[in-house]
Amino acid sequence: MKKIVVTxxxxxxAVKAGLHQWEVSEDRVKIKVLEQPSKGFLGLFGIKEAKVELEWIPDALEEAVHFLQDIFKTMNLTITTDLQKDKEGAILNMTGPELGILIGKRGQTLDALQYLVNIVANRFSSSHLRIILDxxxxxxxxxNTLEELASRLASRVIKTKKEVILEPMNALERKIIHTELQDHPVVKTYSKGEEPNRRVVIALK
Known part of the structure; x- marks a missing residue:
């Protein structure tokens, strides 16, 4: 933990001096009084200043951003991040000329980074925090691509009267397919297989 002792x-x-040194507000630190001030003999000699210890309280979202920045630095990438808070946590959007390497095939690298970012953030959060990395x-x-794919494959199932098994997808992407076709009058969807090879099946009702 990051700590400083100030007088x-x-x-x-003493507290103000510490907050000024770190450039943070008081709600971001824990304060421990080490020594009370005293005036000394006859109020003139041996004056002793107050001494306090400030302990930094990490912010979960800031730690997540710092984690990503360390990755960018290690990979020698020029990426900027924009953090937007929402009711369940935050959306962290990355921009830059070299995003392809961070997205990966069908977003697999992006999903892996999102998983790690959430682990880091929740180490510093008192309640569960959800971060979407984009x-x-x-x-x-x-x-949008998956919704269009779902509609197109549904039409194929109707035309051929044969079920279609999609490529393996993560839970979020499977949900997009299920949601897109949940009210379809002719076809139904279900998932089969084990992670990470679980797939959506589109079939006639």
């Missing part, structure tokens, strides 16, 4: 004429002065709105584009 001041009063406890309040790359120039890849998630939305992928969602």
């Amino acid at each position: 001041g004429k009063t406890i309040e002065d 790359a120039e709105n890849f998630r939305e584009r992928r969602k």
Whole structure:
């Protein structure tokens, strides 16, 4: 844990000095008084200042961003991040000229990074925090692609009267397919297989 010891004429002065040094607000630190101030003999000699210890309280989202920045630095990538908080956690969108390597095939690398980012963030959060990691709105584009795929394959099933088994997908992508076709009057969907090779099947009702 990150700690500093600071002094001041009063406890309040010592705390202010520490907060100024770290450039943070008081709600981001734990304060422990090490020594009370005293005026000394006759109020003149041996004046002792207050001494306090400040302990940094990590912010879960900040730690997640720092984790990503360390990865970018290690990989020598120029990537910027934009953090937007929502009710369940946050959406962390990455932008830059070299996003392909971070997205990977069908977003698999992006999913792996998202998994790690959530582990890091929840180490510093008192309640469960969900972070969606995105790359120039890849998630939305992928969602649209899967919805179009679902509709197209549903038409094929109706035409050929044969079920279609899709490629392995993660749970989020399978849900997109299921949701797109859940109210379809002719076809149904279900999943089969074990992770990470679980697949969606589209078949006639």
